[in-house]
Amino acid sequence: MELRKNYFADVRKDGLNEIGQPRPRLDSPGHVTGKTAYFADRNFPDMLHLKMVRSPHHHARIRSIDTSAAEKHPGVVKILTAKDVPHNVYTILILIQIGPEDETVLADGKVRWKGEAVVAVLAETERAAQEAAAKVKVDYEVLPAVFDMEEALKPGAPLVNEYHGQNHYLYDSGECRKVRFGDVEAGFAGADHILEQSYQSSPIEHAPTETTGCVVAPEGNDRFTCYTNTQAMFFTLDNTSIILQMPGSKLHFVGGTVGGGFGGKVDVIVEPIAILGAKLTGRPVCFIYSREEEMQISSPRAAEKVVIKDGVMKDGRIVARKVTGYTDAGAYSRHSPYGAQKGAAHYPGPYTIPNVWIDTYCVYTNRTPSSAMRGFGVTIGDFALEVQMDKLARLIGMDPLEFRFVNAYRDGDMKAHRQPTEGAALIECMQEASRAANWPVAEEFMAMSSYTKGA
């Protein structure tokens, strides 16, 4: 790695004692010698193991649940179903007023994705819990499922989630989050070329070294300590408090050392049910995802579809950009309404375009709910935007890097969401990339600056 101190030296104070110094990490000796304690290093006498009975169907009505054979399985201590969960229907972003509550801790009457938790089994050993889970009999009436976002949005599509009433999230702005800036149709009408293209991604797994999980110990005084690898301590505590209808003062969360998150541990999935198990049995409980659960049950990055229509001039200026983004939330909201909205704020990318129209949709389908993942709302959008930029440059016969200089945002430029640009540095990054990659661009671009328009 090289630090290029010549850029922005006039606005930076160097020469500090500790900041800017490559100090060795205080925690790395523990990590590399195996001495760092993670949540799963906690082990308590009499600890129970929790395993989930999961839906084998993408969409089905639950006619009945028979746990009698599982209850008799040696080592089984407690079996939990929807009726045991005090506030079974929840949604995590209710904490920041993004509702409605649309997801069940344990399925109640219906499953909406293959792998959804239906029954929790608590047993003396992991093996006993697993074996007993296999003995739980659930009678399903399979329902038609929808997996494709476009199909889901068509009239007559199977309804994924009754709590929404339609297969997309309803924002205060309507069926999508909107950004309107300038007059996009006038921009297209005056453009030399129009290019409309569609981009698609698939769900992606966080693949942390440490799978999602927690260990819960009753403290004996009606309080519960939850050792967890959540990425957000109080966010998880507060949601647990709602789900269990338990005052936050009864909950004590300990964490902060996590073997990789990437957004996968911002959902609140394992803690509430494990604490409920500890409360109802009076015994410590551990609930740790297997690798298979981490891969197919825990939320992935959402699949996205991005449609971009651009109007571009022969001289390289983009004069109009219309983006329609679709985020595949799967069966439940989790963080996806937030992610789709973040996309609306991000488009049209780091470029100054006078006419912009953005619609971003959060769509429900019968698949594993997606949620937060490193850059969500932006990562796939950037893939779409930057491939589109390459296509536009080639369409008008311009060098792809020079084409970006023509459109790059600079301090003071008004963004589509009506904030003036501050602290821009795209131009300088591209100038340095031009040098580093030996990809020469015209001198006028190397002389540009993010500071002013006067290049």
Add this chain to the structure above:
Amino acid sequence: MAIRRGRGVAAINYPTGMNLGGDPTQALVHSTPTGNFMVTLSSVDLGQGMKQIMAQICAETIGVPTDRVSIDTADTDTGPHCMGTFASRGTHRAGNAVIQAAKEARQVMLEVAAEELEVNASDLETDGQGNILVKGAPQKSISIFDVALSAHFKRGRSISGRGMFLIPRSYPEKETGAMKPSTCYAHACTVAEVEVDDETGEVTVLTVKNVFEIGRALNPKMVEQQLVGGSWMGISHALYETTEPYYPNRDHGGTDFNQYLMPGPGDLAETEIIVLERPSADGPFGAKGPGEMCANPQIPAVANAVFDAVGVRIDTLPITPERILRALKAQAAS
């Protein structure tokens, strides 16, 4: 049939912190009797090194070496609230809270030192090595060790501070989408060079040259580890990873690392990282959040390089050999 070479570029920006703000973080700082400092948080270290960075930020602000600072996180009985570690917010939000808490603690420390040295607190400065000096007269000094002892046992002062950082929440205007998503943005430009085997469809990423603008590299070695890791993840997203290979079909999803493809060490490109620093107006020492954005530009840069190499556009991720071969076949047919 041949191995064909191509290169592609992508340029991006990325917001720091939770979209639309409203995501607070707090910190508490106090000194021990012998002048070590404890930062109490409920922020989570995901392995990226949050604890180390908070220690360096506290040390710089108070004016002691980093090894005099310990981080106590994340226990909800003792640590004040943090919204969480996500949205590239940890360093920016918690760092600002730590600075505010450490400034308050530093002020008490200087006041106690001023009493011991019989000068005004405003005439004192720290040397960064654990001592407090009179400005312009460095022979007149006292160690922070002695200042802490005095505060605890003689002067009855608590060398401590409270910190809080909150960007007020912005609500998008319904019809226009007018809003304030973030207060600062990191930037990047990546050039990727690939080889594509037009017989097998396999892509080899030869080199990735990444330029990142991150506000301030608080610890350059840790910045490097995060940026290199992110660059790797970007390549992985571009070419390998998905839990649903035939999306929207649900079948054939991997359930372990034998079935879920990610590049191994042998698949990693020669990676170059160049860092620029344009300090943000509201970041701790100017820092922005590069944690997420460093995995983004490689994806389109690789996609564009594949087109440059073989002349087909793969607009669906991941860019698998199957998709490349199908596109080449369609191209040959037309």
